[in-house]
Every structure is written in C-alpha cells, then in structure tokens.
Amino acid sequence: MDLNAPIAIRVRGICNSFGDQVIHDGVDLDVRNGEILGVVGGSGTGKSVLMRTIIGLQRPIAGEIEIFGEPMTEEDSDAQLDLRRRWGVMFQGGALFSTLTVAENVQVPLREFYPGLTPQLLDEIAAYKVVMAGLPANAGPKYPSELSGGMKKRAGLARALALDPRLLFLDEPTAGLDPISAAAFDELTMSLSKTLGLTVFLITHDLDTLYAICDRVAVLADHKVVAVGTIPELLATDHPWIQSYFNGPRGRAAQTAVDRHMAKGA
Amino acid sequence: MASMADFTETQAEAGRTLRVTGRMTLSGLADFPQRLDAVEAPVAAIDISALDRIDTVGAWIVHRFAARTGAKILGASDEAARLMSLVSRSEESVRVRPEAPNPVVRVVTEIGDATVVALRTLAGLVAFFGAILVATWDIMRHPRRLRINAIVHRFELVGVKALGIIGLMSFLIGIVIAQQGAVQLQQFGAEALTVNLVGRITTRELGVLMTAIMVAGRSGSAFAAQLGTMKLTEEIDAMRTIGVSPIEALVIPRMLAAIVMMPLLGFYATVVSIFGGGLFCWVSLDLPPITFVQRLQEVIPITDLWVGLLKAPVFGAIIALSGCFQGMQVESNAEQIGLRTTSAVVQAIFLVIVLDAFFAVFFSQIGWI
C-alpha cells in the first residue's frame, strides 16, 4: 500500500445488478490522491451502491477495485484490515449507533482498531473530534435521537474522521441542511481535506457544493461513469443529462452565484 | 515501514529537551502516550523535527504534553503545525457520557422512576384499551374501514404459519402426559384412567394454555418488534399525518387475528395432544384407538370444551394487547425494541397465567367441574 500513490481509488469495469435490474455496467473511475471528487447522477443511478462497492459492503459481479494500489479482496488479511482503517465513511442515513452517545460513537472505531488506547486518551480524542466536526461541546453526551438532522450529519462526520483516515466517503452530506449549515459543512469538508490531506469521494445532489469545493466531478448515467472532469470540462461535453443538469435553472443559478462571488473576491 | 513513536531525553542548560522520533500516528503509538504522561513537569522543549509522520492524534498528544509541562514545541513541520493548530482550535471540554448522579440519589431515583413507570404503564394500558374500544366502535359504524387484507394477512401469520410448531409441541406434550400419567396410575392398576387424564387436562387447560404461551412467544413478540420499529422510523407518525389511525390500521388487525386464531389454534392443539396421548396408549398400553375414542366420549363432558374455548379468545386479546401496547411505547433507540419485546412476552404470559387461575376458580364455582 502506498499512501502517496497518485491514484487513491482505481475502479475498473465494475458491474452490479439486483435481480434483473442492472445498476452498473462497466464503471471505470480514478480518484486522484488529495482531490475532492464530486459524484453526481440522477436519483437511483447507483451512486450509493458504487460507494458501497468500493468499501466492500457490496460484492460486484465483475470488475476490480484498487485502493492506494492495493487490490480489494474479500479476505480478512492484515493488508485488508490496514486498508479498512484508512477510510472513514459517512452514510446517507447517518447510521449512528443509537444506543451510544455521540462521543461514544466516535470512540467505536478507535476501540475496535486500537484497543491499547487508555480511556482518558480515548475521551480526549473523541472530544476534539466532536468539536472538529463542528458540533457544539454539549453535543458530546447526547444520544443520536436527541440530535437535529444537521447535527446527525456532523456526528457522522466526526465518526468518519475518528481514525484519521486518508480517504473520506461522504454520501449526500449536505442533503436536508439549511443553506447556511450546508455552506458551513462544505467549508468544513474543504478545510479538513486541505489540513489533513484527505482524498474525498463526495456523493451529492447539491450544485453549490459541486461549484464550491469539488476539484473534479464524475457523472454517473446510463449505468456508467459517462464523464469525469472539472465543471468547465463537463460543460463542454454534449451528453444530454450533463447539459440539463448544469444548464437547468438551478445549475445556472449556482453558477451565477459562484461568478458573482469570484467577481467580488477579485 | 517507519518505526514506532519513541522519545529520548537530553539535558541542556536551559532544561530538559525531549526528542520524539518515529511515527506519531494512531497505528504507531502503542504505549507512547502512557510513557509520555510519566515524564515529570518542567520540560524546556519538545523537539518533533525528527518525526516520520504525524496525524491529529499525534498532534493532540504533543499539544497536550506541551500544555501540561510548559514545554516549547520545536521543529514542527508545516504539516505538524497545521494539525497542531487544528486540534488546539478544537480543544473544548466535552462530556462523553451524560452525567452520572451519586449512587444513593440514583437508587432512590430509580425506585421512584420504577414506581412511576409501573403506574404509567398501567394507566397507559387502560388508555390504550380504551382507544381500541373507541376504534372498534368507529369501525362498527363504518364497516368499510375494516382492513380486510391486513386482517387476512395477520390470520395467516398468526394462525396458519403457527400450525407446524404448535402441532409438534402439542403432540409431544400429549405423549409426555400420557406416559407420566400411565407410570403413576399403573401403581394403582388404574392405567386405563390415562384416557381421562389426557383427555380432560388437554381439553380444559393445557391445549389452550400452551398455545397461548406459544402465540405470545411467536406473535406477541413480533407485534411489539414490528410496531416498535415503525415507531422508531417515524412510520407511525407518518400514518397519523396522512390521517390513518395507527390503531385502526395496525392494532385492530392484530387484535382480531389473535382473538380469532387463538380458539382455533387451541382446539387444534387439544386435538393433536389427544392424538399423541392416544398413540402412546395404543403403542405402550395396548389400548386400541377405537376404545380410546369411545372412552374419550364418555369421560370428557362437553363443558370441558367450552372451558377451553371460552378462555382462548381472552388470552388472544391479552397477548395482542400487550404486544401492541409495548410496541407503541418504544422511543428513541434500538435497544428499546429489545426491552419492549421482552416485556411484551413476559407481560402476556404472566397475565395469561393469572387469568387462567381466575378462570379455573370461576368455572368450578359455576359447576363446570
């Protein structure tokens, strides 16, 4: 495993299907080290399934996945375990453990992978991670059922960051957040990615997020990745879905917002 | 692979300096934090220029050490400095668990809470029963609101799917009663009375009682878990907002299924137990089946059958009531579903046995002995 490999995730020829419903038919994708890659696609095109496939929760029918140059396999070898602690995942639904407090949720992966840590250090680590994910300090001892939707997302992020991963998978982190919290979350993702040198695989429907923080965007349509590139590069393609996505009313609104912002900054 | 985190102490005129080497990352720590904690206070500086790698945990440990001993941090790389400033900005006192009160207060609080919960449960159960009666009345006035499909589906789950396990259980119980009875009665040369024993005890008591216990375990628990999960995922709230009454849509079908299926299952269990007992009598007491059936007709009064069948729907109602009630009480987390499911079964079986005792006294008072 080479943490500085130029390609963090290499996906080749992934095919997935449920029964006779084909989801993926030969998906190829490279995620570069240190970038924030946005993944977009219509609802139900298999973005979440692709993420689950990459992290090994879903077994593809065909295809290969390499993470930091290490092929993913089913076995529980040391190399595979080592790979697993290199990533943090934030699920679409939060998936917090409902019987544990937020801080205890953050401690779960730490306890699992590093049983030698002292309770005091564990508590301290959980404390700064909770604050780092942008939660107020009093959220630590709260249970997931006592959190608002936005706080749940941040708690999910705190848990995803628990192991100091090099690779962060975020599934619709800003869905259901108010615009201010969504922007704050974007900023947080961006600054964490820069400070911690994270590679981020970011599934989103949020055009503002795409414009604000993504280095490149991959488009999932017709069971494949039909295009990857910066937004201007994507705009230059003539795929109908991409065109209606970025040039629809919302797409244009987000774009003007960015232009205005740039003009003000300049 | 780089080496584990380690440090060496050097003495200079300005004071002691710690020089840290190796990997200051989660995987490279081992007992490094404990050893660092053991270093006593005044330390002039901590030199981290020779580190291989650092992550936020490493940065936190250095930051904390510097704060405790007043050491200056020397030779931080860009990355280390960035991480250090990130963790120091994130430093705040955060509780990990809710505050635990002192033990005496806790015991007293727990006793108080338990009492309140018990009373509330009782009140809640009565209120729930009331809500069911109201819903039943509503449905009787507007029979179209009865959800036939849901009810038939429940009949299948509660009744038809239980036939196998209840049949097997009853068959074995019939054999056991006949066998144990025969051994005792043989001492008085009265093994022919085994027929009375098997016939009457299963018709009056065991057929229905064992069925009730089985249904409580199978369906009462399922009711609690289903409703509990729906409560957690806000499905029940969603129903209410759409204008569907959860009592009508979820509870009434389950109540009806249990009330209708219990007598049928109870009767079936009785017949299968008697069959088991008869088989035993035939094989080991040489009592031919024809004689067995004739003797049964002579010794079982028809009232025994009524005793069994009258109790059955009441037991069914109790089982469904406590299952649904406990399910609706679930709040906040997954552990509650487990607790409530357990309570549903325990409560149902307990109430069934208590009621059975009342029924026994009642029926003997009215002369159905």
Ligand SMILES: Nc1ncnc2c1ncn2[C@@H]1O[C@H](COP(=O)(O)OP(=O)(O)OP(=O)(O)O)[C@@H](O)[C@H]1O
């Ligand atoms: N466990 C499963 N069993 C059967 N079908 C599934 C399963 N998981 C997903 N699917 C199907 O796969 C398709 C892709 O699902 P996926 O969750 O990846 O969509 P998505 O792109 O993440 O959509 P969204 O943007 O709405 O989250 C959907 O049509 C869904 O019905």
Ligand SMILES: [Mg+2]
């Ligand atoms: Mg999804």
